[in-house]
Amino acid sequence: MTQAELRQFVLAYKEVNPCVDCGKHLAYWFMEFDHVRGKKLFNLGSVGFGQQNVRPEHGGFKRLTLELVQTEIAKCELVCIWCSKVRLRGDKATPLTSKVRWLVS
Numbered sequence: 686m687t688q689a690e691l692r693q694f695v696l697a698y699k700e701v702n703p704c705v706d707c708g709k710h711l712a713y714w715f716m717e718f719d720h721v722r723g724k725k726l727f728n729l730g731s732v733g734f735g736q737q738n739v740r741p742e743h744g745g746f747k748r749l750t751l752e753l754v755q756t757e758i759a760k761c762e763l764v765c766i767w768c769s770k771v772r773l774r775g776d777k778a779t780p781l782t783s784k785v786r787w788l789v790s
């Protein structure tokens with residue numbers, strides 16, 4: 686598989702599978718991999734974009750293969766960008782203080 690085909694695989698995976706948190710099927714650019722287990726060897730978002738090698742600290746400079754990409758995906762949960770923000774910051778809004786709000790009132 687070429688690096689471009691590997692990228693197509695990653696994007697197709699994002700569109701075929703739903704967000705594990707809200708169950709929505711969305712276009713690939715709304716979907717993110719949340720790394721939840723094991724060591725991250727490379728960034729799935731960079732597949733096919735030049736940064737095609739495993740991080741140097743994990744052996745490095747190994748050409749990515751479908752097997753490596755699938756192994757990396759298995760360490761992640763697929764979530765939409767909304768649920769990704771909720772995971773990152775919690776679902777409770779943290780309003781700006783009145784000290785800041787006067788700037789736009």
Ligand SMILES: [Zn+2]
Binds near residue numbers: 707709765767
């Ligand atoms: Zn979601």
